[in-house]
Amino acid sequence: MQVIEEMAICDLSGWPNLLAKNQTVLIRTPISTFRPVARVELRAALRRALTRWSGFPDGALPLMESACGPVWTGEDPLDISLSYGISEGLIGLRHGGRIGVDIMPVQPLAEMKEVARWYLGPDVMDSIIRAGNPALEFAAAWTERESRVKCLKIGLTEWTEEQARMEALCASHRLVLGEDVVGCMSVSRA
Secondary structure, three states, X not given: OOOOOOEEEEEOOOOOOOXXXXXXXXXXXXXXXXXXXXXXXXXXHHHHHHHHHHOXXXXXXXXXXXXXXXXXXXOOOEEEEEEEOOOEEEEEEEEOOOEEEEEEEOOOOOOHHHHHHHHOOHHHHHHHHHOOOHHHHHHHHHHXXXXXXXXXXXXXXXXXXXXXHHHOOEEEEEEEOOOOEEEEEEEEOO
Protein backbone atom coordinates (compact mmCIF):
# COMPACT_ATOMS: atom_id res chain seq x y z
CA MET A 1 0.00 0.00 0.00
CA GLN A 2 1.09 3.55 -0.49
CA VAL A 3 0.53 6.80 1.32
CA ILE A 4 -1.91 8.95 -0.59
CA GLU A 5 -2.61 12.67 -0.75
CA GLU A 6 -3.08 14.89 2.27
CA MET A 7 -5.62 13.36 4.60
CA ALA A 8 -7.13 14.36 7.90
CA ILE A 9 -8.33 11.84 10.47
CA CYS A 10 -10.48 13.37 13.17
CA ASP A 11 -13.12 12.56 15.71
CA LEU A 12 -16.43 14.34 16.06
CA SER A 13 -14.93 17.04 18.28
CA GLY A 14 -12.32 18.17 15.76
CA TRP A 15 -13.90 18.30 12.33
CA PRO A 16 -11.73 20.04 9.74
CA ASN A 17 -13.18 21.97 6.83
CA LEU A 18 -13.33 20.31 3.43
CA LEU A 19 -11.31 22.60 1.23
CA ALA A 20 -9.44 21.42 -1.84
CA LYS A 21 -10.57 19.06 -4.55
CA ASN A 22 -9.36 15.52 -3.83
CA GLN A 23 -8.95 16.25 -0.12
CA THR A 24 -9.85 13.27 2.02
CA VAL A 25 -11.31 13.41 5.50
CA LEU A 26 -11.88 10.44 7.81
CA ILE A 27 -14.08 10.81 10.88
CA ARG A 28 -13.87 8.26 13.71
CA THR A 29 -16.82 8.12 16.04
CA PRO A 30 -17.95 5.83 18.84
CA ILE A 31 -21.04 3.80 17.99
CA SER A 32 -23.20 1.13 19.56
CA THR A 33 -22.11 -2.48 19.39
CA PHE A 34 -25.66 -3.34 18.20
CA ARG A 35 -25.46 -2.99 14.41
CA PRO A 36 -28.97 -1.54 13.74
CA VAL A 37 -28.33 1.20 16.31
CA ALA A 38 -24.78 1.71 15.02
CA ARG A 39 -26.13 2.23 11.49
CA VAL A 40 -28.42 5.04 12.71
CA GLU A 41 -25.67 6.61 14.86
CA LEU A 42 -23.12 6.62 12.04
CA ARG A 43 -25.55 8.21 9.61
CA ALA A 44 -26.47 10.85 12.22
CA ALA A 45 -22.77 11.70 12.61
CA LEU A 46 -22.48 11.93 8.82
CA ARG A 47 -25.45 14.32 8.68
CA ARG A 48 -23.94 16.52 11.42
CA ALA A 49 -20.64 16.74 9.52
CA LEU A 50 -22.33 17.45 6.19
CA THR A 51 -24.58 20.09 7.76
CA ARG A 52 -21.55 21.84 9.19
CA TRP A 53 -19.53 21.68 5.98
CA SER A 54 -22.22 22.36 3.41
CA GLY A 55 -24.22 25.12 5.05
CA PHE A 56 -27.43 23.21 4.28
CA PRO A 57 -29.79 22.63 7.22
CA ASP A 58 -30.09 18.95 8.18
CA GLY A 59 -33.52 18.56 6.60
CA ALA A 60 -32.33 20.00 3.29
CA LEU A 61 -29.08 18.07 2.79
CA PRO A 62 -28.77 16.77 -0.78
CA LEU A 63 -28.25 13.25 0.54
CA MET A 64 -29.96 10.01 -0.44
CA GLU A 65 -29.57 6.33 0.35
CA SER A 66 -28.47 3.88 -2.33
CA ALA A 67 -27.59 0.19 -2.38
CA CYS A 68 -23.98 1.29 -1.76
CA GLY A 69 -24.86 3.61 1.14
CA PRO A 70 -25.36 7.38 1.43
CA VAL A 71 -24.85 9.42 -1.74
CA TRP A 72 -24.29 13.20 -1.90
CA THR A 73 -26.40 14.68 -4.71
CA GLY A 74 -25.25 18.28 -4.36
CA GLU A 75 -23.52 20.24 -7.11
CA ASP A 76 -20.04 19.95 -5.58
CA PRO A 77 -18.94 16.30 -5.95
CA LEU A 78 -18.45 14.51 -2.64
CA ASP A 79 -18.06 10.77 -2.23
CA ILE A 80 -18.98 9.01 1.01
CA SER A 81 -18.01 5.65 2.50
CA LEU A 82 -18.98 4.20 5.88
CA SER A 83 -17.66 1.30 7.93
CA TYR A 84 -18.63 -0.21 11.27
CA GLY A 85 -16.25 -1.72 13.82
CA ILE A 86 -17.19 -3.34 17.10
CA SER A 87 -17.74 -0.03 18.91
CA GLU A 88 -16.57 2.65 16.51
CA GLY A 89 -17.46 3.79 13.04
CA LEU A 90 -15.49 5.40 10.29
CA ILE A 91 -16.82 7.94 7.80
CA GLY A 92 -14.75 8.61 4.69
CA LEU A 93 -15.38 11.76 2.64
CA ARG A 94 -13.60 12.83 -0.53
CA HIS A 95 -14.09 15.88 -2.69
CA GLY A 96 -13.89 15.21 -6.42
CA GLY A 97 -12.99 11.53 -6.30
CA ARG A 98 -14.11 8.17 -5.00
CA ILE A 99 -13.34 6.72 -1.57
CA GLY A 100 -13.87 3.43 0.22
CA VAL A 101 -13.17 2.73 3.89
CA ASP A 102 -13.31 -0.42 5.96
CA ILE A 103 -12.38 -1.31 9.53
CA MET A 104 -12.45 -4.54 11.50
CA PRO A 105 -11.17 -6.00 14.73
CA VAL A 106 -8.09 -8.20 14.67
CA GLN A 107 -9.29 -11.57 15.89
CA PRO A 108 -8.81 -15.20 14.90
CA LEU A 109 -11.27 -16.52 12.36
CA ALA A 110 -11.79 -20.28 12.09
CA GLU A 111 -12.38 -20.12 8.32
CA MET A 112 -9.57 -17.64 7.67
CA LYS A 113 -7.65 -19.80 5.15
CA GLU A 114 -10.76 -20.68 3.16
CA VAL A 115 -12.03 -17.09 3.11
CA ALA A 116 -8.58 -15.85 2.08
CA ARG A 117 -8.33 -18.43 -0.70
CA TRP A 118 -11.71 -17.55 -2.18
CA TYR A 119 -11.82 -13.78 -1.60
CA LEU A 120 -8.24 -12.54 -1.29
CA GLY A 121 -6.34 -14.73 -3.77
CA PRO A 122 -3.60 -17.34 -3.50
CA ASP A 123 -0.68 -14.94 -2.92
CA VAL A 124 -2.44 -13.15 -0.06
CA MET A 125 -3.56 -16.47 1.42
CA ASP A 126 0.08 -17.65 1.42
CA SER A 127 1.27 -14.45 3.10
CA ILE A 128 -1.41 -14.82 5.78
CA ILE A 129 -0.37 -18.40 6.49
CA ARG A 130 3.32 -17.40 6.75
CA ALA A 131 2.69 -14.28 8.85
CA GLY A 132 3.79 -14.05 12.46
CA ASN A 133 0.30 -12.77 13.29
CA PRO A 134 -2.12 -14.36 10.80
CA ALA A 135 -5.17 -12.64 12.33
CA LEU A 136 -3.59 -9.21 11.85
CA GLU A 137 -2.47 -10.02 8.30
CA PHE A 138 -5.94 -11.33 7.43
CA ALA A 139 -7.70 -8.25 8.87
CA ALA A 140 -5.35 -5.92 6.95
CA ALA A 141 -5.87 -7.80 3.68
CA TRP A 142 -9.64 -8.07 4.15
CA THR A 143 -10.09 -4.37 4.90
CA GLU A 144 -7.96 -3.48 1.88
CA ARG A 145 -10.14 -5.61 -0.39
CA GLU A 146 -13.37 -4.23 1.12
CA SER A 147 -12.19 -0.62 0.86
CA ARG A 148 -11.27 -1.08 -2.82
CA VAL A 149 -14.65 -2.65 -3.60
CA LYS A 150 -16.39 0.23 -1.81
CA CYS A 151 -14.26 2.78 -3.67
CA LEU A 152 -15.25 1.26 -7.01
CA LYS A 153 -18.91 0.94 -5.91
CA ILE A 154 -19.04 -2.72 -6.91
CA GLY A 155 -20.12 -5.80 -5.01
CA LEU A 156 -17.73 -8.15 -3.27
CA THR A 157 -17.11 -11.27 -5.34
CA GLU A 158 -14.71 -14.16 -5.16
CA TRP A 159 -11.15 -13.20 -6.15
CA THR A 160 -10.14 -13.35 -9.80
CA GLU A 161 -7.16 -11.89 -11.62
CA GLU A 162 -9.53 -9.67 -13.58
CA GLN A 163 -11.12 -8.41 -10.35
CA ALA A 164 -7.65 -7.74 -8.91
CA ARG A 165 -6.71 -5.66 -11.99
CA MET A 166 -9.89 -3.62 -11.63
CA GLU A 167 -9.27 -3.05 -7.91
CA ALA A 168 -5.73 -1.86 -8.70
CA LEU A 169 -7.39 1.33 -10.02
CA CYS A 170 -7.60 2.34 -6.35
CA ALA A 171 -4.68 3.48 -4.20
CA SER A 172 -4.87 2.10 -0.67
CA HIS A 173 -3.57 3.23 2.70
CA ARG A 174 -3.54 0.99 5.77
CA LEU A 175 -5.03 2.48 8.92
CA VAL A 176 -3.83 1.32 12.33
CA LEU A 177 -6.62 2.38 14.67
CA GLY A 178 -5.46 0.66 17.84
CA GLU A 179 -3.88 -2.58 18.98
CA ASP A 180 -6.84 -4.65 17.93
CA VAL A 181 -8.47 -2.64 15.13
CA VAL A 182 -7.15 -2.14 11.62
CA GLY A 183 -8.62 -0.60 8.55
CA CYS A 184 -7.95 0.63 5.08
CA MET A 185 -8.86 3.64 2.99
CA SER A 186 -8.83 3.40 -0.80
CA VAL A 187 -9.26 6.25 -3.24
CA SER A 188 -9.60 6.36 -7.00
CA ARG A 189 -6.30 7.09 -8.71
CA ALA A 190 -7.87 9.27 -11.39
